[in-house]
Structure formats: C-alpha cells, structure tokens
Amino acid sequence: MEQATDAEKNMAVFEFLDFKRKNKIRPFVDKLIERHMAMKPTMKL
Helix, strand or coil: CCCCCHHHHHCCHHHHHHHHHHHHHHHHHHHHHHHHHHHCCCCCC
16 A cells, blocks of 8 residues: 655645546556557557
8 A cells, every 4th residue: 555645645635636646647558558569569559
C-alpha cells in the first residue's frame, strides 16, 4: 500500500484522485503504447 503525504491527506478528495490519476495514467498509457508498438512494429496508429 502507498503512504499518502500530509499534503495529499489535506487535499480535497477529488483533488487527491485527480492528482493520483495524472501521476499514474500517463506512464501507464506510455507503457501500453510501447508494448503495442513492440508487438506490431509495422502497424500504423
């Protein structure tokens, strides 16, 4: 489990979720795209 910092605990819930989402979605999507491109290198997006 992740430990939230004091600053994160003091955020409003929606701000906290948005903050977490921005931090996690981007690298996750990048990783998916890289994996997809590695599997199908000739495919055009």
